[in-house]
Amino acid sequence: MTDAAAKISAPPAFDPALLQGRSIALIGLMGVGKTTVGRRLARRLGLPFRDADAEIEAAARLSIADIFAELGEAEFRAGEHRVIRRLLEGPSQVLATGGGAVLNAETRKALKARAVTIWLRAEPEVLAERATRRDTRPLLKDADPLAVLTRLQQAREPFYREAADLIVETGAGPHSRAVDAVLAALSQWAGRK
Numbered sequence: 001m002t003d004a005a006a007k008i009s010a011p012p013a014f015d016p017a018l019l020q021g022r023s024i025a026l027i028g029l030m031g032v033g034k035t036t037v038g039r040r041l042a043r044r045l046g047l048p049f050r051d052a053d054a055e056i057e058a059a060a061r062l063s064i065a066d067i068f069a070e071l072g073e074a075e076f077r078a079g080e081h082r083v084i085r086r087l088l089e090g091p092s093q094v095l096a097t098g099g100g101a102v103l104n105a106e107t108r109k110a111l112k113a114r115a116v117t118i119w120l121r122a123e124p125e126v127l128a129e130r131a132t133r134r135d136t137r138p139l140l141k142d143a144d145p146l147a148v149l150t151r152l153q154q155a156r157e158p159f160y161r162e163a164a165d166l167i168v169e170t171g172a173g174p175h176s177r178a179v180d181a182v183l184a185a186l187s188q189w190a191g192r193k
């Protein structure tokens with residue numbers, strides 16, 4: 001392989017030891033890639049992967065849709081906070097949060113204390129297409145997904161901004177590009193510590 005080819009294919013280096021026990025938490029709107037990019041990122045870094053939604057479903061023995069329908073959003077948010085706080089008490093991991101996790105001030109505080117928090121962003125049009133591929137998101141089932149996501153983006157922007165240590169634009173393109181962008185942001189973060 002030539003030097004030029006090696007440079008192009010080499011993934012950005014980031015040593016998880018630099019986290020010093022903190023986790024990498026992904027925040028951002030539905031469909032931005034927290035779950036799928038997070039899983040791939042964890043594999044690249046050799047860290048465990050946890051998805052807060054999956055943990056809530058396991059704890060409640062109900063799907064997210066059934067939790068919203070049977071217990072209500074407030075109960076879901078309370079469970080979401082408990083799950084994220086518990087996960088962040090554990091060793092370094094890549095943690096995919098749900099899109100509304102940052103609404104809780106205590107969750108934002110826990111993220112500040114225990115994670116490097118990365119806000120993944122993309123245009124609402126991209127999010128609407130991705131987030132409706134599966135019928136699992138109760139907040140998108142009764143109204144125009146693009147309108148809901150545009151409104152949620154405006155309403156949640158201050159909370160994402162407050163919680164975030166790093167911002168990564170994911171845009172269109174394959175998952176691998178988003179993973180590389182996150183790794184590059186982490187390397188920058190490590191360099192300015």
Ligand SMILES: Nc1ncnc2c1ncn2[C@@H]1O[C@H](COP(=O)(O)OP(=O)(O)O)[C@@H](O)[C@H]1O
Pocket residue numbers: 028029030031032033034035036037096130131133170171172173174175176178
């Ligand atoms: N960067 C990306 N490139 C292409 N497809 C993506 C990307 N990020 C997410 N997707 C796709 O969008 C959908 C929603 O992604 P998901 O990881 O569940 O988002 P989130 O957990 O943020 O709601 C999935 O089908 C996923 O494969």
Ligand SMILES: O=C(O)C1=C[C@@H](OP(=O)(O)O)[C@@H](O)[C@H](O)C1
Pocket residue numbers: 028029030031034035053064097098099100101136137138139
């Ligand atoms: O934005 C939200 O309020 C939600 C996002 C979902 O997770 P994803 O962001 O992983 O889709 C899930 O937690 C629930 O449907 C509510």
Ligand SMILES: [Mg+2]
Pocket residue numbers: 034035036053096097098
């Ligand atoms: Mg998800």
